Amino acid sequence: MASSNDRSRFEDSEDEEDFNPAPADLSDEEAGDDDADQQLRSEARGGSSPAPRRDADDDEEGAEEEEDDVRRPAADDDDDDEEEEDDEDEDDVQQGHRRKRRRDKRNAFFDIEAEVDDEDEGEDDEKDGEEIGDFIDNAHIDDMADNNRNDDRRHRELDRRREMESSMDAEKQAEILRQRYGNRRSARGFGDASIVPKRLLLPSVDDPSIWAVRCKEGKEREVIFSIMKRIEERAGTKDELAITAAFERGGNESVMKGFIYVEAQRQTDILKALDSMLNVYPHSKMILVEIKDMPELLRVTKTPSLEPGAWVRLKRPVKHSGDLAQVLDVTENGLEARVRFIPRLDYGVRDDALSVTADGKRKRPFGMSGPKPPQRLFSEVEARKRHPRHIQGNPTTNTWSYMGDEFENGFQVKDVKIQQLVVTDVNPTLEEVTRFASGAEDGTENLDLKALAASLKDSNTLVTYLPGDIIEVYSGEQKGVVGKATSVQGDIVTMSVTEGDLAGQTIEVPIKGLRKRFRVGDHVKVIGGSRFRDEVGMVVKISEDRVTLLTDQTNTEVTVFSKDLREASDIGGQGALGQYELHDLVQLDPTTVGCIVKVDRESLVVLDQFGDTRQVMPSQIANKLPKRKQAVAADRDGSEIRLEDVVKEFTGQQRQGKIIHIHRSYVFLHTNDSKENAGVFVTKASMVNTIAAKGGRVSAASTGPDLNTMNPALKIHKNGAENKPQQPIKMFGRDKAIEQTVIIKKGAYKGLLGIVKDTTDTHARVELHTKSKTVTVPRDSLAFKNRMTGATIDINTRGRGGGGAGRGGGDRVPSWQGGSRTPMASGNSDRVPAWGSRTGGRTPAWKAQDLSGARTPAWADGSRTVNPYDGSRTAYGAGSRTPAWQSGARTPAPGDAFGAGSRTPAYGGGDSWASGSKTPAYGASAPTPGASGNDTWGYTPGATGSSNPYDAPTPGGALLGAPTPGAMNAPTPGAYSAPTPAANAPTPGGGWQGGWGADSAPTPAAGAPTPAASGFAGSGGYYGAPTPAAYGGAPETPAASGPRYADDDDE
Amino acid sequence: MSTSANFVTPGQQRHLRACMRFRDEGCPNCEEFLHLAGSQDQIESCTSQVFEGVITLANPARSWIAKWQRLDGYVGGVYAIKVSGQLPDEIRTTLEEEYRISYIPRDGTETETDS
Structure with a gap:
C-alpha cells in the first residue's frame, strides 16, 4: 500500500511536469526572448509547478536557438537523461531510490521556493521595472535588447548551475537518506506484512511442523525462556538448536496448559533441543499438530473490554477478594480500571490488638489473617474516632481520603489493574447489586438493571436451555423470532420456529442471542442467578428480559431475569432446607418445640407451641422431632384425637384445622382457610372439639372388641332389643345427639329431662330442664325423646347404609325430629x-x-x-x-x-x-x-x-x-x-x-x-x-x- | 527485553512487559519508530504488562509461527501471542503517517476483521 501510494504520487508529479511545460514553451516561443518580464513571469509560474527546470531548458532552447546550436543537443541529452532517470525510477521498485527521488523533488521544490521568494521580490522589481522599464525603454531602446540578452544568458547560466547543483544535491541527499534509512527495509516488512491477509499465511506442507510437548503445568513460560536461553547460548555453535520457534499458551483456565508447542522441521530436532531441560517432557507423548489446526493454536480472542458501569469482582486486595465492584472508568489502554466497591474497614480496631508487634510486621498479618471485616459503607464519623489524623476530605462532595484509600459516597474507589479483576462470570446477585444501588446519596434507587443485565450476559454460558424451552431471539438478523428449542449443542440452539414468517422452519441460533420467553400466567421456577432461587410462582409481568412473578409460597412479587427461570411443573417451591421441611416439628430448646411454617434460603420460620413465630437458623434447631403417628391427645370432650383428625377450636377464633402434630398437650393444626404462618396454628388439645376423626374412627369408647357388633343374634334381632342400648355406631360429622331432648334413664339424674349440649363417644352433657344445670351422663343412660311428642326416637336411624346397625336403638329415635x-x-x-x-x-x-x-x-x-x-x-x-x-x-x-x-x-x-x-x-x-x-x-x-x-x-x-x-x-x-x-x-x-x-x-x-x-x-x-x-x-x-x-x- | 538478554529468570517473569506492537526498551524491531530506549513515558504508553502466551523465536525467517504472527522480519527473541491494550492514538497516527506502518493490535480484535 505504501509503495503504491508512493508511486502514484510520484507519477502525479511527473504528469504535472509533462503537462505544465507545454504552455510555458508556447509562451516562450511566442514571446520570444525580447521580454524579460514575460520570462520572469513564466518562470514564476513555473515556480508554482514542480518542474521549473524544463521551463528553463525550454527558455534556453528558445533563447539560444541561433546562438548556440551545439548546446541544444546537450540540453536535449539532459532532458533525455532525466527522462531515462525517471523511467528507471519508475521501474525501480526499490524504496530507497524512490525516497531519494522524493527528496530530490522536494529539494527542487525548496530551491524554487527560494526562487519564488526572489520572484516575489522580482515581481516587485518587475513592477518597479515596468515603470522603470518604460522609462528605460523610452530612453534606450537598443540597449535594452542587449541587456535582455545578457540577462537571459545569465539567467540561464544560473538556472543550469542550479540544475546541476540540485541534481547533485539530490544524489548526495539520496545517499544520506539511504544511509539514514537504509535499515528501514526490514521495517518495511511491517507494512508489507500487515497487508498480506492471514489466509495467505496459512501453513503449508513446506512449513515446519508443530509438536505439542508435555511440560509441567504452570511452568510453561519458564520452559519457553529456558529454550530461549539455550537458543542463544548455542547460537553459532555446532549444537545450534534446529527448532525454529516454540511457544506456550498456559494459564489457569487455558486448555493449552501443560503443553508447550515447538516448531521444527523434524521431531528429532525437538528431542535434541529439549534434552535434559527441566519441567519439559519431550520423551513422553509428543503430539504432532495437524496443519489445519496450526492457526487455531495461535488464535487470539478479544478479551471482553470493560465498560463503565459493568460489574466485576476483585482479586486484590486480598481483603476484598471476591467482592463485587463496579467499574467507574477504564484507562485508555484498557489496562487499569477505576472501580468502586464497599469497603471492609474496621477503622483500626484490630490494629490496636496487633500494635505490639513491630510496625513493619503489623500490616502484613492484618490483611491476611482473621476474618474480613464486614462490608460497610465508609463512615466518616468512625474514621475520625480512631484516626482523626489520617482522614481528610470534603464533606460536601463526600469524598474522603482515609489511610491512603479514597472513598466517595461511602464507597471505596480504587484504580485496579485489569488482571486483578474477575471480568467474566461475575454473576452479581441482585442482593449485592442492591447495596450499590441504595448507596446513592439521595437514597433513591439507581439500580441500573441494564448494566446488570449486561454483566450477566457475559455469563451467558451459565444459561442453560433445554429442549422444549420456549425461546426468543433478541439480537441479530433473526431478532424477534420465537420458537421452541429442539436441541442444544454447545453454544448453538436449534429451534423450531413457532411464530411469524419463519413458522415451521428450524433454525440454529447462537446461545448468546437468545432469551427465554414466558407469558403472563406461566408457572415458573427460579433456577438460579439470584437469591430467589427455587421460588416458584406465576408470571405477572414481563418487561424485556425481566420477569416479575408472584411466588406461590409467600405471595410476594419478585423480579428476576428470564434466563433464571424455567417453566415449573411443581408447585409450592422450596419446601426444604437441609433436613428440615415445611411443617416439620422441631425442638428449639428442651421446653420449646415449633412447627416450621416457612423455609427460606438460609433460615426457617418456626411457629412455637406458644403461638409465636420466630426465625431461626437450621443450626439453632436442636433436632427434628419425628412424626409420631401414634400420638394421641384428648380433646375438650375427652375424645381421642390423633394426627390428621379435623378439630375445631372451642374458643377464640374457632379455627378449624387438621392436626399435623401433637406435642404433649399442644396440637399444631393446619388449615387452608388462612395463609398466616402457612396455615398453621397451634392450640391446646383441650381447647378443641373433634369435628371428624380420620377414617371415621371413634376411638375412646372401644377399648376392646365390640362384642355386641359381633353378636349375630343381636344383629338379627336388632330391633327387638329395644331395651338394650345399641352400641355406639360409627358416626360422621356432628353428633346427632346434640340438641336432642333426652330423658336420663339411669343414675342420680334418672328420670330427668334435658337437652344434650355436647357429647363424647361415651358421655353426654345434658342440660337439665328442671334446674339449670348441665350434667355429664353416660350416653347409654339416655333415652332420646321426640321434643314435641315425647316419643322415644332413634336418632341414629338413617337412610344411610350404616343406619341399619343403629336402627334398633329406640334412644336415638329422637333424632328423628331433627x-x-x-x-x-x-x-x-x-x-x-x-x-x-x-x-x-x-x-x-x-x-x-x-x-x-x-x-x-x-x-x-x-x-x-x-x-x-x-x-x-x-x-x-x-x-x-x-x-x-x-x-x-x-x-x-x-x-x-x-x-x-x-x-x-x-x-x-x-x-x-x-x-x-x-x-x-x-x-x-x-x-x-x-x-x-x-x-x-x-x-x-x-x-x-x-x-x-x-x-x-x-x-x-x-x-x-x-x-x-x-x-x-x-x-x-x-x-x-x-x-x-x-x-x-x-x-x-x-x-x-x-x-x-x-x-x-x-x-x-x-x-x-x-x-x-x-x-x-x-x-x-x-x-x-x-x-x-x-x-x-x-x-x-x-x-x-x-x-x-x-x-x-x-x- | 533486549535481544542480548532474552532469558528472564522465573523470579522476574512477573515484571515482564510486552511491547504492544514491538518489544520494549531498545527493542531492535521498533526502536526507530517508538524510541522506547531511555524514555520511561514512551515505554509506559507503548508497552503492556498484560499479555498471554509467549513465543520464543529462534529462526524468524523459516518459522511458520513467525510468519503467522507477522514476526518474520523481526529479530529472534521472545514475543507475546496476545497483548492486551492498544497503542495510544497519537502514536498510531504517527506510525501510519510517518512510517507507513499499519498497526495491528494483538489484543484479539484483529481476528474479527482480518481472518
Missing part, C-alpha cells in the same frame, strides 16, 4: 333398593320390612301417633306395630282424611304390606296417588313412568299419596318435602335422585323396613309438629309442600 328427612331418606332408601332393583325387587325388600315390621308401626306412629297416640308408640316399643299401624291408621283423627285419601287402599295395602302383598297395594296406591296428589306425585310417575323401576317408588308415592289426599296429607307431604329435602338436603337429595338406589342397595332388606318406618315416622314426627296445624286445617301447607316436593323429586 332428622325427619333422614327417615325420609331412609324411607327412600328402602324403596330405593326396590327401585334400584326395579324388577320389583323391592317387593322382597318390603317383605324384609316385615321382619322389621317394627317400623311399619313406627310409621303408624309417625303418622298418627301424634301426641295422643301413645299407643302407637307402644306399638312401636312392642314391635307389634302392625296393630299400631292399624290403630294409627284410624287413630288419626285425620284418619278420616286418611280414609278419604285415596291411599286408604294403600293403607289397606299397608296391612297387606306386612304380608308382603303391597305390591298390589302399590299398584293400587300408585294410581291413587296419581289421582289424589297428582300435582305432587303425579309427575313423579310421569317422570318415572317410562321406567319400570319408578313404579317402585310409586309405593313411596302411595305413602305420600296417603297424605296427599287429605288436608292432613298436606302437612305430611309438607313435612316430608320441606324438612326432609331442605334440611337434609344430602339425604333426600341424594336419595331422591337415585342415590337412593345406591343407598338402599346395600341395605335393602334391613333398610327396607326402616324406610317405611322412617318414612312414616318421619312424616309422623312431623306430623307431630306441623300436623296439628295441618290438622287444624292448613291446606296451604300441602300445597306448598306439594310443589316443593315435586321440585325435589324433579331434581
